[in-house]
Amino acid sequence: MPDEPTHGRDAAAWSPLDSDGWYAARDATTALRDVLVRAGLEKDFPYLRADVNAFGHGLVDLGRVPPATAERLAELLRLALASGYRRDGNDGSHGSSIAEEHEGRA
Incomplete structure (x- = not known):
């Protein structure tokens, strides 16, 4: 908006590095890449990358994969x-969390 203060910066100078969403997407991409490497699937996701949309929300782009890769990923998730493994800890289980595992390696 024309009346909003820019704090000495032009709005066109915005960078994804100014966004918490970017760092969240980067961390999630790194965690996913590490798991894909351990599963031997890193070469099947050549377009895996962190991204941010126009609103600064972080996104993880998995890219396009062949059906065989999608089937392998589905089988790993089924296993x-x-x-x-449970995504949340609300059910009383002690299943590991990918986020906890990633933080433990930092």
């Missing part, structure tokens, strides 16, 4: 669910 994780079958082994007791």
Whole structure:
């Protein structure tokens, strides 16, 4: 808006590095990449990258993958669910969290 203060900066000078969303997307991309490497799928996701939309919301772009890769990823997720992995800890289980695992390596 014309009356909004720019604090000495032009709005056109905005950078994704000024966004918390960018860092969240980068961290999530790194965590996913690490898991894909351990699963031997890193080469199947050549377009994996962190991104940010026009509103500063972080996004993880997985890119396009062949059907065989999608099937392999689905099987890995099925195995994780079958082994007791839960996304949230609200059900009383002690399943690991990818975010906790990633933070533990930092």
